[in-house]
Amino acid sequence: VYDGLKSISILDFFKRKIMESEVRLVCLNCGKWSTVFKLNEMPEEVRCPVCSAKLLGITHPKDYEVKKLVKKAKSHRLVDEHEIKKWRVLSETAELFLVYGRKAAIALKVRGIGPETARRLLARMYIDENDFFRHLLEAQRQWIKSRKYWNN
Numbered sequence: 001v002y003d004g005l006k007s008i009s010i011l012d013f014f015k016r017k018i019m020e021s022e023v024r025l026v027c028l029n030c031g032k033w034s035t036v037f038k039l040n041e042m043p044e045e046v047r048c049p050v051c052s053a054k055l056l057g058i059t060h061p062k063d064y065e066v067k068k069l070v071k072k073a074k075s076h077r078l079v080d081e082h083e084i085k086k087w088r089v090l091s092e093t094a095e096l097f098l099v100y101g102r103k104a105a106i107a108l109k110v111r112g113i114g115p116e117t118a119r120r121l122l123a124r125m126y127i128d129e130n131d132f133f134r135h136l137l138e139a140q141r142q143w144i145k146s147r148k149y150w151n152n
Contacts, residue, residue: 014140015133022061023105028094029053031070036061039109042102056097057090058105066090089115096122103132110136112143 019040026034027048037046047054059066072078073087092115096104100122107118117139126132 011130011133011137014137015130018106018109018133018136021109023109024059024061024063024066025056025097025105026059026066026070026090027051027053028055028057028070028091031067031074034067037105039102039106042105044102046101054098055094058093058097058108059090092116092119107136110140112140112147117143 020038022036022038023042024034024036025046027050030048030051030053033048033050046056048056057066057070069078069083069086069090072083078084078087093104093108096108096115096118100107104118104122107113107121108115113121113136121132121135121139124135126135
């Protein structure tokens with residue numbers, strides 16, 4: 001007995017850490033709206049309050065420049081490789097959010113999971129929420145194991 005403390009599993013800790021973290025959503029349709037949500041407070045259905053679109057890109061909560069990027073992309077003014085790559089990733093996250101909603105934001109918040117891995121994980125069927133989080137945790141573990149070999 002741990003002085004009355006409930007023991008917490010690695011999965012529970014991982015799940016709580018992810019759900020208490022934040023993501024920024026930005027409208028790729030109008031480019032005029034962006035907001036930050038804590039994942040455990042994000043509604044299942046989110047639309048842009050300006051244009052009612054569901055095409056919402058997912059990015060880091062401190063990405064304050066993302067609306068500028070959207071406006072540049074919409075007016076075909078992306079100039080450097082970094083902007084083009086960031087726009088491509090943002091577009092991929094928006095496609096995932098359009099199909100999977102909050103579940104996509106949860107998957108993309110896990111370190112080492114980008115749009116490609118998220119798409120693969122989100123397409124699977126899961127027994128329950130814990131099963132989904134077990135697969136996310138395993139994907140993060142695989143990323144941690146393999147990342148040292150990537151830039152060689």
